[in-house]
Amino acid sequence: MEELIRTVVAEEVLSRFGRLSDADISEKTGPGDLVTVADRNVEERLTEVLSSMAPGSLVIGEEAVAADPGLLDSLHDDGPVWIIDPIDGTANFVRGLPEFATLVSVVRHGELLASWTHLPVPGLTAVARRGEGALLDGAPLRLRPAPRSGVLQVASARPAHLTAEQQHRFYELAPEHGVKACASGSAGCDYLDVARSELDAVAYTWDNPWDHAAGVLLVQEAGGTALTARGEPFRMNQGVVPFTAARDASTARRVAELLAVPLPSATPSES
Template sequence: MIDEFPEHVLDVPLAEVEEAVRKAAAAEITPRFRQLADEEILEKNGPHDLVTVADRAAEAHLTASLTALLPGSVVVGEEAVHADPAVYEALKGDAPVWIVDPVDGTRQFVHGDPGFCTLVALALHGDVLASWTFAPALDEFAVAVKGGGALLDGRPLRSGAPAPGAGLEVATSHPDYTTPDQKRALLGLVTEGVRPRPCGSAGLEYLAVARGALDATAFSWEFAWDHAAGLLLVTEAGGTHTTVAGEPFRITGGNALPFTAARDTATAERIRALLGGQ
């Protein structure tokens, strides 16, 4: 791992992206934390899929600031795609794409739990080049650059490997977001030596893997805004990811699900086998 990141990715100063993320959170998210009125919280696709005025305002703020940093770039954000699913197709286009989840862990945010974050990734032709994970209520900021390593608050991140013989803690998809087949696959984790639990903010679960505080994830949905930033963070910290088909996860979609991100290859292969991978 190098000590310092390359100064630019696609001619974008990395420090300016971090500043943009911090400013969006300071302007639109932090002032609303534990201050939301009932009418500022809405359901999108049911009671477990919430959106708030903070999500929408932060995404608009980031869309303006990030595209200004990289002229010709586009944004694929969770709220924009909810309004117009065709926006997601930009991941397959030729323009650089900012992938944005303004408040990852909206349920936690709504309930006053500090376990939420803002996720930003920069991708080109389906390849994630850099990512930013900011947990404002926890005051933690992680950055990763493809081939350049990963940092948390300026310190190198290393995922390491579980101790030999230790049980594995695995964060898994919420049951409301799984098909019957995926539920059956996830039941494979209910075995001796594995401790599955429902996930919180996906971005913070990936950060936990990257810092060696969580052994693996097992997720059954593939929206890029939930996974792009964290998968690069895990990879650059020394971890890996694989679908049940034994292929790396693709942010453009069409993945065999569930998939796992893990601290090391041996753990990833064990989880993949338990999920029914061949």
């Protein structure tokens, strides 16, 4: 699987990195929601191969769901379901920035079984299998607990992609709780940074499976924890947001408590 992903991405993504023309880029739902010819080609090629790898399997890709949202209903089918994000961080890819990833995972009955996180520019590939741990380029990944003191480094959505209430929670209340929020350009890259103990946690307000399935399993199999703002274990595509994935249970609880902090009745713009 790793070689398949590397080959397809090298041919469709790396060959175009820094060389995209205006004709290669378009918008899906509005300004800033970008898709490129590379996104579409990677998804089409992986879909063709993956659907034939496991009898009765289905494929859910980000671009396919954009065209047919009903595909998400297949996540809880009896057979295996592949989930593809052809380029996680398309805006970075378009700008010529290296922080983007290709994400593939497989689920059955809504439960994550395995995932692959490939960062094309540095050439890194992380693999996670439920109950078997996580590997980065073949070497075991095992998280180190976050420091008990000091400020937690947490990646979240860019402020422009959050509501006023969410901006207040993530970027204004966070310092009071010992958390420094930084804007995420690629969830896949940030999950890998957590799994490598280079970032303390991520916190997100949406649960699109192509953005989070691979990374959540990677962090969990590396020894981390994923929790909702209610302090409950995070389950993919259950509509319970915001949520966090963190280096250890203590860090996850600290971030979950931040996400659950009661907010004033007035929004930041009204105060």
